[in-house]
Amino acid sequence: MSPADRVLELRRLIDHYGYCYHVLDQPEITDAEYDWLYDELVRLEAENPELLIPESPTQRVGVAPANGFAEVIHREAMLSLDKTTDAAGINEWMNRTRKLVGDGALLSFTCEPKIDGVAVALVYEHGRLVQAATRGDGERGEDVTTNVRTIKTIPLHLHGDDVPARIEIRGEVYMSHQDFERFNQQALARGERTLVNPRNGAAGSLRQLDPTLTAARPLSMFSYSLGWVEGGWQPESHFQVLEKLRQWRLRVSPLIENVQDAEGAMEYLQRLEARRDSLGYDIDGAVLKVDSLVLQRQLGALSRTPRWALAFKFAAEEATTRVVGVDFQVGRTGSITPVARLEPVFVGGVTVSNATLHNIDEVVRLDLRMGDTVMIRRAGDVIPQVMAVILAKRPADAESIVLPANCPVCGSTVERAEEEAVARCTGSANVCMAQRKEGLRHFASRRAMDIEGLGDKLIDALVDGGLVRTAADIYHLDLETLASLPRMAEKSGNNLLAAIERSCQTTLQRFIFALGIRDVGEATALNLARHFGSMDAVIDASDETLQTVEDVGPVVASRVFAFFSSAENRAAVAELRRAGVRWKDHPPLVTTSAANHVLPLTGQTWVLTGTLESMPRDDAKTRLEALGAKVAGSVSAKTHTVVAGPGAGSKLAKAESLGVQILDEAAFLAVLNSFG
Ligand code: IVH
Secondary structure, three states, rough: OHHHHHHHHHHHHHHHHHHHHHHOOOOOOOOOHHHHHHHHHHHHHHHHHHHHOOOOOOHHHOOOOOOOOEEOOOOOOOOOEEEEEEHHHHHHHHHHHHHHHOOOOOOOOEEEEEEEOOOEEEEEEEEEEEEEOOOOOOEEEOOHHHHHHOOOOOOOOOOOOOOOOOEEEEEEEEEHHHHHHHHHHHHHHOOOOOOHHHEOOOOOEHHOOHHHHHHHHHHHEEEEEEEEOOOOOOOOOOHHHHHHHHHHHOOOOOOOEEOOOOOHHHHHHHHHHHHHHHHOEEEEEEEEEOHHHHHHHHOEEOOOOOOOOOEEOOOOEEEEEEEEEEEEEEOOOOEEEEEEEEEEEEEOEEEEEEEEOHHHHHHHHHHEEEOOOOEEEEEEEOOOOOEOHHHHHOOOOEEEEOOOOOOOOOOOEEEEEOOOOOOOOOOOOOOOOOHHHHHHHHHHHHOOOOOOOOOOOHHHHHHHHHOOOOHHHHHOHHHHHHOOOOOOHHHHHHHHHHHHHHHOOOEEHHHHHHHOOOOHHHHHHHHHHHHHHOOHHHHEEOOOOEEOOOOOOOHHHHHHHHHHHHHHHHHHHHHHHHHHOEEEOOOOOOHHHHHHHOOOOOOEEEEEEEOOOOOHHHHHHHHHHHHOOOOOOOOOOOOOOOEEOOOOOOOHHHHHHHOOOEOOOOOOOOOOHHHH
16 A cells, blocks of 8 residues: 555544544544554654645644534644653653753653553643643634533632732643442443443543533542643742642642652662552653753754653553453352453553453343454553453454353253343353363462462363362372372472361361352351351351341351252261361350450451552452451441551541541551551
8 A cells, every 4th residue: 555545544543533532522542552553654744744744633633622512712822742661762762852942951750550541631720620621633622611610629719819910820630440340330220331441431521511420420630740830939949840730739640750860760660560450540651851941942842742741651451352262161169250362452562352242141231242342452461351342343243142951061951040140051060071070270379278289280180180170179189199190200299288188277267168158258157267266166056147247138148058068068078077177266255345355356357448569369368257347348436547548539638637547558558567
């Protein structure tokens, strides 16, 4: 294809995808994919200047306002950012900048998270918010004042007696992960369309014509710069601006730092990227800015990007790809989970070829068909998810996906209890090899019996070879049997036997958890262990007694009761004990306070909020409970301590207002460690 043809094609595609994104709120490609097209067009136009026309999408910064909102002409254009994805790009930019400002100038840079939301410009007159506008195409945006007024992190009045007469402040409006998920859950419950991603949610909400709908979609904002000022204030540095914005009670990211050189910037970027998934909101990189505003002015701007700033983009967490098949996986409790097989695609830093579809309702909700193009997302270590189907790309003959009537592994019928999202294979672990293997995997897992070295492949080989049927069989394995397996040498066999032997000494909580009773997670296992004190007492407990255990309702009680009503399950427990598995019985929980005071945190109520980096929140809860604390979901005057990780929001604010003790993660770990 000639450059002229390709340029035409790119313009058509970019206009189309821009329209889908900005006007319809229904993106058909990811931001990263859009950027590739856009960058290619910029490159081709630069190489072939005769092809450049004023109507090219590269000649404006975004998309012109849609109908419905009044137009706002920006007094100063809202520019876009030049970007890089590697250290070389940063070096180059810094060297170029140094050359431009001259040797004598004192050059330092601020590094800040690049919030993945929607840029807005706020105008305050005598401290009062009078106008809020979207960026639009950079020159003209939309007047979204009424919608922006519903955003609680944006002050309607600036606080302080040094607020200039008129000032424009810029920042990014975004939707936090928590708010995004809550919104989608509610939308699901009402049978309404869900949001594709938080940014789409923020953009769509801001551009709602009915402000009550915006208010129902919780948004937040971080302010990151000054547009223009009237009234004498002449700040010298970007850092100083941010400080002032904070004083006026605008929200400014706490993660902004000053660096001197490329090395400092890279170090910042590494730290930021490591925290990316625990921030509680999306960032797509960082922005580096020359700190001195005098130098910023001196450096100036190119047609759409300033010379004094550079965006560093992290790997995209979203991608589009095609669904080439759907498999149904059978879990430990027979649950049938549809899994999408994908054309491999690079996303979130790895190549992905599967994505979970959770349950058949999700398939229906997405209206997913075979051969569909989908948008997928992989953030951190979370399993890749299918976010949306791109209907515009559906092949004409795309077949529907139906729940199989029989288990794909054992052929037993698949049933779905009323009111349950999950369908299950009705065969037991006796008939269904998938359930058997998953049950053994769970039994051996780190948080259960913790048998190091007994991994997925080995369990497959042991079960397929008929060497292990029940958990107790694991404890009868010998070196000769193990050595007969593929890829198993004497040394690894001995190591495994030693690990099996070590696992014999366990705790009652771990043992109960390891049994894999449906709906009995670690926390419930702990409550059962504490309440009953011994395995026999749990086995003999009636349904009614089980319901008196903390946090155990009728459903969980009936699961535990049904589990131990089965002679086979009771025999399995007895077998394991005979095979040598043992634990110290828990000191029985007597509900008088005297006995309770044995534990150091008894009587205290703790609240966990935000993300913890060193352990899953459930683990933190289990550890606190093991020390006698109660872990609650909301903060009140009775709360003893709040542990606040990144992304903490209203609970943290409430704790602050009530004067409740607040610990960050490091302090929390120190408390845990002080109890050994
Ligand atoms: S400064 C002239 N700082 O990124 C540069 N932008 O790709 C003005 N963004 O339109 C932008 N976080 O919507 C700046 N800390 C930050 C930002 C940020 C997110 C967005 C903003 C801008 C886009 C440029």
